[in-house]
Amino acid sequence: MSRSPEVVVHASPDLLADAVAARLITKLVDAQSARGWASLALTGGGICIAVLGALRNSPARDAVQWDRVDVWWGDERFIAADDPERNDLQAREALLDHVLLAPDRVHPMPADEGRFAGEPEDGAEWYADQLAASARPEDHGSVPRFDVCMLGIGEDGHVASIFPGAPAAYETRSVVAVHGSPKPPPVRISLTFSAIGSASEVWLVAAGAGKAAAVGLAVSGAGPVQIPAAGAIGRVRTMLLLDRAAATGLPAELLRLPTA
Numbered sequence: 083m084s085r086s087p088e089v090v091v092h093a094s095p096d097l098l099a100d101a102v103a104a105r106l107i108t109k110l111v112d113a114q115s116a117r118g119w120a121s122l123a124l125t126g127g128g129i130c131i132a133v134l135g136a137l138r139n140s141p142a143r144d145a146v147q148w149d150r151v152d153v154w155w156g157d158e159r160f161i162a163a164d165d166p167e168r169n170d171l172q173a174r175e176a177l178l179d180h181v182l183l184a185p186d187r188v189h190p191m192p193a194d195e196g197r198f199a200g201e202p203e204d205g206a207e208w209y210a211d212q213l214a215a216s217a218r219p220e221d222h223g224s225v226p227r228f229d230v231c232m233l234g235i236g237e238d239g240h241v242a243s244i245f246p247g248a249p250a251a252y253e254t255r256s257v258v259a260v261h262g263s264p265k266p267p268p269v270r271i272s273l274t275f276s277a278i279g280s281a282s283e284v285w286l287v288a289a290g291a292g293k294a295a296a297v298g299l300a301v302s303g304a305g306p307v308q309i310p311a312a313g314a315i316g317r318v319r320t321m322l323l324l325d326r327a328a329a330t331g332l333p334a335e336l337l338r339l340p341t342a
Contacts (some may be wrong), residue, residue, distance in 0.1 A: 235337025
């Protein structure tokens with residue numbers, strides 16, 4: 083990472099999920115208070131879906147005006163829309179189907195069916211067009227300025243569907259099709275670093291000892307091609323939100339914040 087992220091460590095995955103959910107509620111409410119709406123980019127993975135579940139169960143959930151939240155995705159598996167492995171389906175089950183979102187403000191990535199069947203490149207281009215159509219002049223680009231882009235970190239250091247050494251790590255377009263993913267399914271659609279970096283804040287959320295090495299490398303000088311988590315940097319703020327096990331690979335100087 084070109085600048086050190088803020089690090090917050092929680093004692094367990096459950097406490098991490100609860101704390102990130104509370105932080106997200108506050109961020110969305112603050113954005114809505116400032117300008118009337120908020121924008122969020124989601125991802126899949128166990129801990130990030132657990133955050134959505136914790137948010138659903140939070141007594142503060144309805145402090146957010148959900149019909150004034152734009153929801154996007156950082157990446158998606160290019161499979162059938164009703165496949166339970168879809169990130170958007172998991173997010174709907176965990177949270178989105180339980181709050182009063184405006185349907186036209188929820189933007190799932192294309193599935194492998196209908197007009198996009200067998201054509202992930204067309205799906206990626208279409209999603210890029212949707213992002214561009216939603217960008218405002220003050221966003222200064224072809225992607226709306228997400229208030230938060232929430233990402234998990236893979237054990238290999240991948241974020242979204244940008245895997246180490248893969249073509250997506252070099253891309254300048256905002257959205258790309260991914261082929262040959264080392265983690266099944268092999269075909270995906272993903273935001274690139276340029277789109278992720280449009281977010282005011284990028285939150286990298288990781289739990290478990292299996293993520294510790296990748297987390298440590300991401301903040302210790304590894305390049306974004308080698309460790310894509312190192313290339314996920316917010317415009318204003320980048321946060322590493324970890325449980326204790328995932329933080330064991332961090333250099334001591336980054337553990338300056340009190341644990342909870």
